Structure formats: C-alpha cells, structure tokens
Amino acid sequence: MKKAAKPHAHDPSVFINRELSWLAFNERVLEEAADKTVPLLERVKFAAIAASNLDEFFMVRVAGLRRAVDDEETATDLSGLTPTDQLQSVTERARAFVKTLTGLVGETLLPALAKIGLCIVRWPDLDESRRASLGMYFRNELLPVLTPLAIDRARPFPLLSSLSLNIALLLKPAADETEPRLAVVQVPVRLTRLMSFPEKQGTTFVLLEDIIQAHLAQLFPGQEILESTVIRLARDAELELDDEGGRTHLELVERELRRRRRSDVIRMEIDERASAAFVETLQRQLEIEPDAVYAQPGPLDLRVLSQLLDVPDLEDHRDPPLQPADALAGDTRDMFSILDERDVLLFQPYDSYDPVLALLAQAAADPDVLAIKQTLYRASVGSPIVASLKAAAERNKQVTVLVEVTARFDEERNIQWARALEEAGAHVIYGVRGYKTHAKVCLIVRRGARGLRRYVHLGTGNYNERTARQYTDFALMTTRAAIAEDASAVFSALTGYSDPPRLKKLVMAPTGLRDRFIKLIDRERRRAEQGQPAEIVAKMNSLIDDEVIEALLSASQAGVKILLNVRGICALRPGLKGRSDNIQVVSIVDRFLEHARAYLFLNGGDEELYVASADWMTRNLDKRIELMFPIEEPAHKARVIGALRAMFRDNVKARWLGPDGQYKKKSRGSDPPFRVQQALQEEAQRAAAIARGREGVTFVPEQASERSE
Numbered sequence: 001m002k003k004a005a006k007p008h009a010h011d012p013s014v015f016i017n018r019e020l021s022w023l024a025f026n027e028r029v030l031e032e033a034a035d036k037t038v039p040l041l042e043r044v045k046f047a048a049i050a051a052s053n054l055d056e057f058f059m060v061r062v063a064g065l066r067r068a069v070d071d072e073e074t075a076t077d078l079s080g081l082t083p084t085d086q087l088q089s090v091t092e093r094a095r096a097f098v099k100t101l102t103g104l105v106g107e108t109l110l111p112a113l114a115k116i117g118l119c120i121v122r123w124p125d126l127d128e129s130r131r132a133s134l135g136m137y138f139r140n141e142l143l144p145v146l147t148p149l150a151i152d153r154a155r156p157f158p159l160l161s162s163l164s165l166n167i168a169l170l171l172k173p174a175a176d177e178t179e180p181r182l183a184v185v186q187v188p189v190r191l192t193r194l195m196s197f198p199e200k201q202g203t204t205f206v207l208l209e210d211i212i213q214a215h216l217a218q219l220f221p222g223q224e225i226l227e228s229t230v231i232r233l234a235r236d237a238e239l240e241l242d243d244e245g246g247r248t249h250l251e252l253v254e255r256e257l258r259r260r261r262r263s264d265v266i267r268m269e270i271d272e273r274a275s276a277a278f279v280e281t282l283q284r285q286l287e288i289e290p291d292a293v294y295a296q297p298g299p300l301d302l303r304v305l306s307q308l309l310d311v312p313d314l315e316d317h318r319d320p321p322l323q324p325a326d327a328l329a330g331d332t333r334d335m336f337s338i339l340d341e342r343d344v345l346l347f348q349p350y351d352s353y354d355p356v357l358a359l360l361a362q363a364a365a366d367p368d369v370l371a372i373k374q375t376l377y378r379a380s381v382g383s384p385i386v387a388s389l390k391a392a393a394e395r396n397k398q399v400t401v402l403v404e405v406t407a408r409f410d411e412e413r414n415i416q417w418a419r420a421l422e423e424a425g426a427h428v429i430y431g432v433r434g435y436k437t438h439a440k441v442c443l444i445v446r447r448g449a450r451g452l453r454r455y456v457h458l459g460t461g462n463y464n465e466r467t468a469r470q471y472t473d474f475a476l477m478t479t480r481a482a483i484a485e486d487a488s489a490v491f492s493a494l495t496g497y498s499d500p501p502r503l504k505k506l507v508m509a510p511t512g513l514r515d516r517f518i519k520l521i522d523r524e525r526r527r528a529e530q531g532q533p534a535e536i537v538a539k540m541n542s543l544i545d546d547e548v549i550e551a552l553l554s555a556s557q558a559g560v561k562i563l564l565n566v567r568g569i570c571a572l573r574p575g576l577k578g579r580s581d582n583i584q585v586v587s588i589v590d591r592f593l594e595h596a597r598a599y600l601f602l603n604g605g606d607e608e609l610y611v612a613s614a615d616w617m618t619r620n621l622d623k624r625i626e627l628m629f630p631i632e633e634p635a636h637k638a639r640v641i642g643a644l645r646a647m648f649r650d651n652v653k654a655r656w657l658g659p660d661g662q663y664k665k666k667s668r669g670s671d672p673p674f675r676v677q678q679a680l681q682e683e684a685q686r687a688a689a690i691a692r693g694r695e696g697v698t699f700v701p702e703q704a705s706e707r708s709e
Helices: 018-034 040-070 083-115 128-142 208-214 249-260 276-286 302-308 335-341 354-365 384-394 411-424 481-495 513-529 546-558 618-622 634-646 676-692
Strands: 118-120 148-151 165-171 181-186 194-198 203-207 225-235 265-271 293-296 344-348 369-376 398-403 427-429 440-448 451-459 471-478 507-509 535-540 561-566 583-588 598-601 608-612 624-630 654-657
Touching: 018 040, 018 083, 040 083, 040 225, 040 265, 040 302, 083 118, 083 293, 083 302, 128 194, 128 203, 128 208, 165 208, 165 276, 194 208, 194 302, 203 208, 208 225, 225 276, 265 276, 276 293, 335 354, 335 451, 335 471, 344 354, 344 634, 354 369, 354 384, 354 440, 354 451, 354 471, 369 384, 369 481, 384 398, 384 411, 398 411, 398 481, 411 427, 427 481, 440 481, 451 481, 481 624, 507 513, 507 618, 513 535, 513 546, 513 598, 513 618, 513 624, 535 634, 546 561, 546 583, 598 634, 608 634, 618 624, 634 676
Parallel strands: 118 203, 265 293, 369 398, 398 427, 535 561, 561 583
Antiparallel strands: 148 181, 165 181, 165 225, 194 203, 225 265, 344 471, 369 440, 440 451, 451 471, 507 624, 535 598, 583 654, 598 608, 608 624
16 A cells, blocks of 8 residues: 655755765775775775675665565655655666676776786686696585575475575476476585685685586586576565564564575676576566666675785785774773773774773672673674673673674674673673664772772773774773763663663763754854854764754854764765855765764863764664763863864865765865874874873983083
8 A cells, every 4th residue: 555655844955865875985985995095905805895885785775665665655755755766766876886896896906916916717717727626626525515406396496595695507498398497506605715726926716606607517417507697695684673472572683583584685696697588587586676686797795805805925915004002001000090090081993992801801800890781782703802791700790781682784693692691690681672772881890998989981882802993983981970870870771670860971862862962053053143153073974863964954054163074874965055054074984994973062162072872863862772971081082172173184085075965085285195094093103102201302411510521
C-alpha cells in the first residue's frame, strides 16, 4: 500500500542529501588514492578503504533505500528527494565511483606496484612452470576444501555469504534438457587470497579465484563447462530488533545476525567478461533488479589490496612511521599517582595510547582498586583492555562492563568477548534496549590514604589500541570530583533503574545533549543580535540533524561566524546568501581518520569548550547513549582549541564545501604548505620534549673568575 508523503517544514534548498554527501566523502578518500604526492602503498591503502566503505554503504544505506522503495514510501528527505529519487541518484553516482576506482586500480596502481616488485599476475599471463606448480597446489591444498554445488529443481540456488567470492558456472545441458545447468563454487574465506612467489626482485602474486577457475574441470569431471565467472554479493546488513516474544537483547541480536546471512541481495558484482545471458540467469536466480548488477573488470573485492601493505622492505613507498609522543613526559610513576596530581589530556594518535592501557592494567593488579566500570563499543582482536578487565574480575574486583553488542559489523566479536568477560566473573550488560551505547567512559574506584577516590577516563574514540594509532581522538583522564560523581551517576542509570541522572559537568544523550547544543548555539545567536562578537567552531564526523542545522542557520543569519570541520556527511549547504553565508565547512582526509569531536563556543570571550562521543546526527542525540564533557584546564583547553582552529589553516589536504554541494581544494597561492596532521604530530613531539626538558640549548656566559688558568 502506498504511503502518503508528509511534507517537510524545512527549506530543502539549504540541505544536501545525506547519501550523496556520504558518496562525496568516499570520493575524497579515492582522491587520496589518485594523488601522486601520496606514497604508493598509502595510495593502495586508500583504494582498499574506499572499496570497503562502499560495501558498507550498500549493505546499510542502499539497503534502507531499497526497503523504502519496496514499501512505496514517498516522503521526501530534508533535501526534497523521495526514496526513489535517492536510489536513482545514488545508483548513478555509485556506478561512476566504481568505474573510477576500478580504472585507477587497473590502469595506475597495479602497474605502479609492478614497477616496485609487487606483481598481481592473472592466470593467462603465467608461464607453464608456474601453472604446473599451482596445479599441484590446487590438487593437494584446494581440491579437498572446495565443494561444487549443482543448482537444479531439487537443489535451489545456495545461500552465498555476503561479501564472499564465488565462481558461478554454466554447464552443458543434460541429455534430456535444453537449458544450460548452473553451479557454484565458493572461494574459501579462510585461505590467503593472494598466493605469493618470491622473485629475484620482488614478489609475484596470483589470485586464489584465478587458480580455482583454471581447474574447474577437476571439480566437475566429465562435464562440459560453457562459461564461468566470479561473482560477489552484498546483502542487507541492517539489524531489526523486534522485541516481541520476550527474548533478551542478546538473543535478539544473535537472531538478527543469523537472519543477516539470509537477507536480500543488494548488489551483485560480476566479472565484466560474463555474457549477458549468464548475467540474466544469475539475476533471475537471485531475484535482483538490473540496477543491482555491477559488471566490472577484475579483480573483484579490492579490499584484497590491503594484503600488499605489510610487504617488508618498501619503506620508501609508505608514510614515515608514526612515533607517538609521551604525554606523561617520562613520568614513570603509576597512573594513579600521576592522576592524583594532575589531569592528563590525550590526543591520539599524536600521543601514545600507553597511559590508557597502563591505567587498566594497573587497576587490574592494584589490591586497592575495588571496582572498574567501563563501556566497550569496538575492541581489538586480542585486546589488552579486555585482558585487563578479565584479570581484574578474576582477582575478585567488582567489574561491570557495558558491551554494545549492536556495534555494526562487530556484533559477533563483541558477543564473544562479552561472554569471555562473564566467564571471568565480570558483570556484563549487553547494551541498553532501545539505545546504542556509544559513550566512551571508564570509572575506577580505589581505596587511598584519604578514603575512596574515583579515576575517570572519557574520550571520543573506542577502547581500541590499534585504531588509536590510526584515528584522531581526544581523551581526558581525571579525578575531578564533579566529573567522577557524574560518571558514577551515568553508570548507575545504565545498569540499574533510574530517572535521567542530574549531572554537574557531563552532558548525556538522549536525555540532555540535544537541548544543551541548541542552547549553546542560540546563546551565540543572541550575542550576535546584541552586537557582540559571536563564534562557533566545531569538529565532528557528520552533520545531519535538522534541528541543529536550523539553529546554525539562524545563528549564521544573526551574524555568528561558524567554522565546521566535518569529515564525512554534511547535510548543511554553506555559503548561501542570506542563509548560510557566515558558515564555512571543511573536510580533512589524510593519513589518519579524523574521528575526534569537539565544540567551541566563544561565549563573549569566556570560551566554553566541550569534547564528546557524539556527532551532530539525530541518531547520536536521540537514539544513543553519548557523553559530552568540558575541557577546562587552561593548557588542555589551549591545545584542543589550537587543533580545532588549525583544521581551517590546512591548504594541502583540506577540501571546502561550496554552496553547490561540491568539495574543492583552495588555491594555496604563495602561502607555504600547511598540512594539519603533520603539524599536530610535530607539535605533540615538541611539547613532550619541552616537558622532558630536552628541547633547546641554554647558553650561559662564562665569568672571568670561573676561567681556569
């Protein structure tokens, strides 16, 4: 039944469609892969990231659009587009993106890799000796693992895993049939996809699917293979947690993960050499529309390029290794002693993540630590943080961990180590029903000489030591009483029954964060209307929320200067005369993923600065547990504000959003190059050196009386 459209109260001319804005972000990622000034292996990394990003986009966002179209929804988004309009525009833009990506890889990156000794060689180009060697490998190692799957009336098309590679075949019809027979062979997921052969200079790689495809006759002896091709499916990955039936939140998630494996196909990638008849057969079997078929040159699944990034002895083709600064300036005392004396601000990856790991490890071992309470969203494989929490629980400390089991694409891993924590004796909360817990907070309660003391870590990034070397994030470690009391109140609210906590310093979503942001923006607007200087400088991953955007537009019209550093999606169209001409939007795509969120309000000169786990997105403000906290210590405040403002000085990696919705680099002219990530890394090293007393030389004049004769 067709659903009636509900008109938006917003002016669509000031909004940009979120899906097209996301594709624009991925295009900026791809620009880094095309940039000849970027080291070659870093360009390859960006190409693999762009491909991986596109997979997730299809499985989540395009899947949602297809569901809306199937449900005949006609309501427009903020930019005035219906789901059908959006799907059509997204499909056109995505096809152009895939063409650019595959062209860049095939025509530029792979030839460049071959020149430095990393050659991906396709089967037709292998010599006979190499083919013979791979034939032996197929018989001994691959053939026992592979399972040929025939498809006929008695055996339906198999359930192929999302994002797995498969080889589809057309076989000659049986004697009593007229139509070719169909079969599928799945490429094993757990085997290395790139087979390597060391050469005198470099390494030759052969794709696993090429080896299998060349030996299909051994899987179908006595059958005539008419055609074969490699395919890859992307399925709807959205979780729909319907809580009917009295299931626990964990049971609902596990059920939906099983359903995800059987969900609708959103995209089929297929080798462009496949015949039109073969494509049509597969399309019919999978029940997908023609616009869901993406024929492209091989290899499919360009995430495989990431396997080339760790090849040794190619340092000239990588970014210089990151050397995080020591934020503790060589202070070798335990973390509790340091935090008893002062707050610690961390800015990863420029600062080392070691203080966070040390705090948890020391808390696990310290007999005076009574309790640890922590949220976990995405942890690494073999996480030392999870290991510390398990060790603490095994030592009979009270350990409470709120695990977000619906962290997209990490659900199964999160469930596994959540259960491991439970087995160790920790009390595990499997998320909060109805809300995704995205806040990053750890609270440690310790008995000291003057009674109990609470140690708090708050941040914008996940408790993950690996991404801490790749993502930019702020974190604060403190014992300040007001913040510690608030952290305790937040955990009590999340783990027990409680009205929304009354907080002194922290601001929590969904209970108060939206209102606080709107009030802070409106305060700047009122100051501007009164003729006072007014300014907002904000950094986030995405800006989508309509109420926040409308508040920003009103502030801009009142004369507030607004500088927005938005890495990804930005639904606000800046630079429109009379509406958003006081708003500037810049996006930085560089070596590190910009992930920190910080919000600065001039407040008549008495600047207020906040750091948060939340973006200005509706889901963050209304549907997630988020935390925002103030940065008040003067030196820390100066550092964060300096980093915020530096984003708008970048003239190397910055792209500016125009009123036409396009991102462009500004001409540098005669200005010297300024690359903000490089500048912040150098600044962190200088600050650490100064704190250690190792930077600079002091010249002391020698007095005559002190000279030796």
